[in-house]
Amino acid sequence: MASQSRTAAIVGMYEWPKRLDRDVSAMQIKAASIAKALEDAGLKWSDVDGLYDANDGEGGGGLGLAPYLGLRPTVIDTTAVGGSAYEFQTAHALADIASGKCNVAVLSYGSKAASQRIPIGTGGASAASNWQSNMENPYGHTLVSSYAMVASRHMHQYGSTPEQLAEIAVTTRYHAMRNPQAVQAMNDLQFQGVSEVSIEDVLESRMIADPLHLLECCMVSDGGGALVIASADVARNTRKKPVWIIGSGQATKYRENKGDITTSAAAQSAPIAFGEAQVRPDEIDIAMIYDSFTITVAVMLEDLGFCKKGEFGDFVAGGRLRFDRPGALALNTDGGGLSSNHPGMRGLFLLLEATRQLRGESTAQVPGARLAVAHGNGGYLGHTHCGGTIILAAD
Amino acid sequence: MPNRPMPVFPEPDTQAFWEAAKRHELTYQQCNSCRGVVFTPRAHCTACGSLDLATKVSRGEGEVYTYSVVRQNRNPSFADLGAYAVAYIDLDEGFRMLSNVVGVNDPTKDVHCGQRVRVEWETQESGDYPIPVFRPI
Ligand SMILES: [Zn+2]
Numbered sequence: 001m002a003s004q005s006r007t008a009a010i011v012g013m014y015e016w017p018k019r020l021d022r023d024v025s026a027m028q029i030k031a032a033s034i035a036k037a038l039e040d041a042g043l044k045w046s047d048v049d050g051l052y053d054a055n056d057g058e059g060g061g062g063l064g065l066a067p068y069l070g071l072r073p074t075v076i077d078t079t080a081v082g083g084s085a086y087e088f089q090t091a092h093a094l095a096d097i098a099s100g101k102c103n104v105a106v107l108s109y110g111s112k113a114a115s116q117r118i119p120i121g122t123g124g125a126s127a128a129s130n131w132q133s134n135m136e137n138p139y140g141h142t143l144v145s146s147y148a149m150v151a152s153r154h155m156h157q158y159g160s161t162p163e164q165l166a167e168i169a170v171t172t173r174y175h176a177m178r179n180p181q182a183v184q185a186m187n188d189l190q191f192q193g194v195s196e197v198s199i200e201d202v203l204e205s206r207m208i209a210d211p212l213h214l215l216e217c218c219m220v221s222d223g224g225g226a227l228v229i230a231s232a233d234v235a236r237n238t239r240k241k242p243v244w245i246i247g248s249g250q251a252t253k254y255r256e257n258k259g260d261i262t263t264s265a266a267a268q269s270a271p272i273a274f275g276e277a278q279v280r281p282d283e284i285d286i287a288m289i290y291d292s293f294t295i296t297v298a299v300m301l302e303d304l305g306f307c308k309k310g311e312f313g314d315f316v317a318g319g320r321l322r323f324d325r326p327g328a329l330a331l332n333t334d335g336g337g338l339s340s341n342h343p344g345m346r347g348l349f350l351l352l353e354a355t356r357q358l359r360g361e362s363t364a365q366v367p368g369a370r371l372a373v374a375h376g377n378g379g380y381l382g383h384t385h386c387g388g389t390i391i392l393a394a395d
Numbered sequence: 396m397p398n399r400p401m402p403v404f405p406e407p408d409t410q411a412f413w414e415a416a417k418r419h420e421l422t423y424q425q426c427n428s429c430r431g432v433v434f435t436p437r438a439h440c441t442a443c444g445s446l447d448l449a450t451k452v453s454r455g456e457g458e459v460y461t462y463s464v465v466r467q468n469r470n471p472s473f474a475d476l477g478a479y480a481v482a483y484i485d486l487d488e489g490f491r492m493l494s495n496v497v498g499v500n501d502p503t504k505d506v507h508c509g510q511r512v513r514v515e516w517e518t519q520e521s522g523d524y525p526i527p528v529f530r531p532i
Contacts (some may be wrong), residue, residue: 083493129403134413135435137400137527139495140465140473143479148463149483156461156508210464210503257432257491261461261483 004278004393007051008097008105009235009242010355012041012228019185019221019341022115024225026057029110031228034069041228042156042239043104049330050075050102050229051197054085054345056199057110065108075102084250084379086227086347086390087134091248093229103231110224114189116384144293145209146380151295154262158310162211165294166202167316168331169215169338172291172331173197174322176335179363189219216294218346219335225348227355234235243358247277254384262310264386266303273389274305279371281305286357286372287321287329288350291336292381300375301331304389313368323364333364345346346375353389358394370394400472401522411450412436413524419516421455423490424448434490455514456532459484464502480506484529485493498530505531 014036016029024032029117038045051073055061059068062078074141075096079088086107093105126142154160176182177196178212186194205214235242249272251265274281289300298312306329307315317322321331332338334353352374356362372392379385402413411432415422424433429451431442462482467475480489484492496512499505512529519526522524 062440129406130527131406131408131435131437134402134404134406134409138402138495139481139493140399140468140469140476141478141493142465144467145463145465145481149461149481152422153461153508207464207466207503209466212463257489257493258485259491264454351499 004244004246006232006244008052008094008229008231009244010227010236010239010351010392011230011240011242011353012037012043012155013183013226013348013355014040015225015321016223017181018109019223020096020186020188021116022223023160026110026112026323027060029224030057030060030065030108030226032067033110033224034106034108037226037228040240041230042237043228043230045233046070047075047104048106050093050105051095052077052079052105052107053220054078054089054109055080056345069165072119081386081388083292083345083347084376084378084388085087085345087109087376087390088350088373088386089246090245090351090390091228091250091388094248094309097229097231099245103234105129105229106226107229107348108224108226109345109348111345112222113220114222127196129208142209143380144212144381146382147293147295148209148212149382150299150392152263154295154298155211157262160298160310162203162315163199164316165216165298166199168291168294169202170197170199171316171319171321172332172336172338175333176339179335182340185219185221186339191335200337201203212293212295215360218292218342219339221341221343223341223343225352227348237336240359241395243355244393244395245390246393247273247275247279249273249276249389250386252384252386256345257380261382262299263375264299264303264381266300266389269387269389270304273391277393279391284371284373285369286333286354287331288354288372288374289332290346290350290375291332291338292346292377293341296381297331300377304373304375320392323366330364330366333362333366345378347378348386350374351378354392360390396450396520398520399473399526400470401429401519401524403479407485408436408438413451416516416527419525421485421514422450423453423488434487434492451488453486453488457484457504458510459496459508459510459512460485460491461508462496462506464506478502482506482529494529495528497528503518
C-alpha cells in the first residue's frame with residue numbers, strides 16, 4: 001500500500017443536523033457548514049484558497065459563493081453535475097492540490113427542498129423547451145419512472161426480484177435507526193412508522209412507479225454540509241486524522257439507441273478509480289453509494305465491481321451488508337438518502353459518512369474500517385446521468 | 396380526449412419531427428456518411444459528427460425495451476389519468492423512443508419487456524400536434 005497516493009486528504013467535515021429547517025437559507029447552511037468543517041479541521045477561514053461549488057443555493061456558484069463567504073480563493077471550480085458534483089469536485093481538488101494551485105479546498109452544499117416543497121421525484125409542469133423536453137414532455141415520464149424503467153429491465157434481463165431490491169431499503173433503515181439525526185429526520189418529515197422495516201413492509205408500501213414502492217424512494221429533505229480537503233503538508237497539523245483521497249474516476253451515461261440501461265456510468269468510472277488507488281473491490285470496508293432509489297444501489301454495486309452484473313441480489317441478501325456483519329462491506333451506514341437525508345444532491349453526504357467511518361466516528365461504526373468507496377450519481381439513472389467514484393483510505 | 400403537454404417551438408432540432416407527426420409520419424434520421432441511426436433528432440450525427448443526415452419514415456413497429464407504470468404525477472396534464480405506462484420502444488429501424496403503451500386493460504399487468512407494439516397517433520384536446528403512442532400488436 002506504500003505506493004498509494006498521499007497527496008491530499010479530507011481533514012474537516014460537517015453535516016447540517018436538521019432535515020426540516022424553515023428558519024435558514026441554503027446559503028446560510030453552506031456558510032455555517034464551512035465554518036464548522038474548518039473548526040473540525042483546526043483551520044481558519046482565511047486558510048481557504050480553493051472553492052468548489054455545484055451552483056446550488058440562492059446565488060451560489062463560482063460567481064456568487066466567494067463574495068457571500070468573503071473569501072478570495074485562487075481556485076474557483078463550479079462543477080455542476082447534479083448529485084455526483086461532490087465526487088467530481090473532490091477529484092478536481094486532489095488534482096489542484098497536487099499541482100500546487102491550492103492547499104485548502106472547501107466543498108459545500110445547502111438545500112431547502114423539503115421546506116420549499118420542491119416535487120423532485122414526481123413531476124411538475126415545465127414550460128421551457130429544448131432538444132430533449134420536446135421529445136419527452138408529452139409522455140408524463142417522471143424522475144421515479146426513469147429509475148423504475150431500469151428496475152423493470154434489470155428484472156427482465158437478469159431475473160432479479162422485488163424482494164432483492166427491498167433488501168437494500170431494509171439494510172439502509174437498519175443503519176438509519178442507529179443515527180439520531182436520521183431518526184429525527186424521519187420524525188420531522190412525518191414518516192409513517194420510524195422503525196426498522198422488513199422486506200414485506202417495503203413491498204406493502206404504496207407503489208409510486210412500478211416496480212418501485214414508496215420505501216424504495218429517497219426522502220425529500222432540507223440539509224447540507226461541507227468538506228475540507230487539504231494538502232499533505234496541511235494535513236500533518238490538522239485536528240483529526242486525515243482521510244486520504246487515493247483514487248477517482250468520472251463518467252457519463254445516457255439513453256442511446258441499442259444501449260443497455262442496466263449498466264450505469266459507474267462501470268466506466270470505477271475501474272479508473274480502483275486502478276489509481278491500487279486496491280480491489282473485495283478490499284473495501286465501506287460502500288457509500290448514492291441511494292436515490294433501491295435500484296440505483298443495485299446497479300452500482302454491480303458496476304463498481306463488488307459482484308457480477310445481474311447478481312446484486314445474492315450480494316445483499318439476508319442483511320449481508322449491515323455494519324455489524326463481518327465478512328462483507330457495509331453499505332450506506334448513515335441511513336442513506338432512503339432514511340437519513342436527501343435534499344436533492346446527496347453526493348456530499350457519501351463523502352461525509354465515508355470520512356466518519358475511516359475516522360471511527362460513525363453511528364454504525366465498522367471496527368477498523370480502512371478503505372471506503374463513495375460513488376455519487378447525478379441526473380436520472382435511466383435517462384442521462386454522471387457518475388463519480390472516489391476511493392478513500394485511512395492510515 | 397387526452398390533453399398532453401405539447402412540444403414548444405421554436406426548437407430547431409425537433410421541429411421537423413413534429414411537423415411530420417401532423418402527417419402521421421414517425422421520422423428518424425440516418426447519417427449519409429457512416430449510416431448511423433440518429434434519434435432523438437439532431438443536426439449532427441452522434442456517431443461521427445457529420446452534418447449530412449437523411450430523414451426517414453419508420454414503419455412504426457418495434458418492441459418494448461423497458462417500461463414503468465406511473466402512479467403519481469403532480470403535473471395537471473397527467474394527475475387525473477390513473478396509472479399509465481411509460482416505455483422505451485425499440486423501433487425495428489434501430490432507434491429507441493420514449494412513449495406510452497396504450498390500449499391495454501391494466502397497464503400494471505399487461506405491459507412487458509419484449510412486447511411487440513405499433514405506433515398510433517393520438518389526437519389531443521388542444522394543441523396542433525398528434526402524439527405518437529404505441530399499442531400492443
Ligand atoms: Zn455518421
